[in-house]
Amino acid sequence: MNRDQIDQSNAGRTAAHQRDLDALGERLARGGVDLDAVVERVRRFEVAIPSWALGTGGTRFGRFPGPGEPRDVYEKLQDVAVIHRLTGAAPRVSLHIPWDEPDDPERLRQHAEGLGLAFDAVNSNTFQDQPAQARSYKFGSFSHTDVAVREQAVEHHHRVVQVGETLGSRAISVWLADGSNYPGQMHLRRSFDRVLACLEQVYAALPPDWLLFTEHKPYEPAFYATVVQDWGSSYLLAQALGERARCLVDLGHHLPNTNIELVVARLIGAGKLGGFHFNDAKYGDDDLTAGSIRPYQLFLVFNELVDAEHDQVPGLQPAHMIDQSHNLKDPMEALLQTVDQLQGAYARALLVDRAALDAYQESNDVLMAEMTLQRAFQADVAALVAEARRRQGGALDPIGAFRESGYRARMARERVAAAYAPPQSL
Numbered sequence: 001m002n003r004d005q006i007d008q009s010n011a012g013r014t015a016a017h018q019r020d021l022d023a024l025g026e027r028l029a030r031g032g033v034d035l036d037a038v039v040e041r042v043r044r045f046e047v048a049i050p051s052w053a054l055g056t057g058g059t060r061f062g063r064f065p066g067p068g069e070p071r072d073v074y075e076k077l078q079d080v081a082v083i084h085r086l087t088g089a090a091p092r093v094s095l096h097i098p099w100d101e102p103d104d105p106e107r108l109r110q111h112a113e114g115l116g117l118a119f120d121a122v123n124s125n126t127f128q129d130q131p132a133q134a135r136s137y138k139f140g141s142f143s144h145t146d147v148a149v150r151e152q153a154v155e156h157h158h159r160v161v162q163v164g165e166t167l168g169s170r171a172i173s174v175w176l177a178d179g180s181n182y183p184g185q186m187h188l189r190r191s192f193d194r195v196l197a198c199l200e201q202v203y204a205a206l207p208p209d210w211l212l213f214t215e216h217k218p219y220e221p222a223f224y225a226t227v228v229q230d231w232g233s234s235y236l237l238a239q240a241l242g243e244r245a246r247c248l249v250d251l252g253h254h255l256p257n258t259n260i261e262l263v264v265a266r267l268i269g270a271g272k273l274g275g276f277h278f279n280d281a282k283y284g285d286d287d288l289t290a291g292s293i294r295p296y297q298l299f300l301v302f303n304e305l306v307d308a309e310h311d312q313v314p315g316l317q318p319a320h321m322i323d324q325s326h327n328l329k330d331p332m333e334a335l336l337q338t339v340d341q342l343q344g345a346y347a348r349a350l351l352v353d354r355a356a357l358d359a360y361q362e363s364n365d366v367l368m369a370e371m372t373l374q375r376a377f378q379a380d381v382a383a384l385v386a387e388a389r390r391r392q393g394g395a396l397d398p399i400g401a402f403r404e405s406g407y408r409a410r411m412a413r414e415r416v417a418a419a420y421a422p423p424q425s426l
């Protein structure tokens, strides 16, 4: 994917794009909104691509890989570089260890740099046993009753941080599968205390400029009681650990009907919002494309972020990461679509008339307050987002450009005999 291919793709679309953009600009100007200022903010939007999302995902029932999938972490970076070129918004990779652990982290860092990429938060894994691992995580990692298992899990986290330091990462995301399937199996209070004690060791050994993100999830694989099951538990951990510990909100890690934007608002208010794993869900941790099922919720989450920016809440710099499993779609196309969805939700949130919303809230004008949000949500921001991409050197139509480039077909010819473990999702 080179400059010429993107220019060629844009050339045939520029005239129609300009007309759409002018029409949107005129409409927004009538409401006192400066299109150019919004485009510039969307242009600066960035999101990290997870190393596990470039291959076809699967369920416990099976996996149906497509042609031309990346066979190793270097090929995964190659795919991310294409996504970044097309969108101008995906300059970092969130690496999973051990799934994508590099033999030579310094070499991988240089390789990424050559592709114009850097590394976001690194992800640990104590939810599976690895070959040659001395002790099993079958009954937990940080919460395990056996101190030797806990020590092994802490040691793994030290190693993940060490690799991340070489890569230039500045954060570690910790999601624990620890929990129980039956009442009585696990002591509910002591298991949490053991998790905190282990996290304290990881936190104490963090480089001074690193953050630690705790990620909660209500169930799966534990079906009775997960140790870090909700944002309250995550907050207790982050609060106990210290200033550089924050909560990570995975949009799919909530029980049905949870008001996630309210969770986000609470964490912002407490100074503990670390970042997001973007995805969408109909039932559980479905890991579907962000914005595919509940686009209004995604908008309302971004609305909280933009509102907090507007209020200049100190220290708020949430990490933006994607955590999806692409079981049916071409993973690269799904990621291009996801970046577009996120930029669109952000753009709509930027269109909210905050002064009007404040006034309607203060005067308890319920209908107009709600309509202020709905007007922004219902705006067609496609041309705005396309313009932001164009200014970043990206494609007006990333998926169109991707298909026209023939990249996947070329990879299908070059990448034969895929031989890596099936990607999964956190």
Ligand SMILES: [Mn+2]
Residues within 6 Å of the ligand: 175, 215, 250, 277, 323, 426
């Ligand atoms: Mn996640």
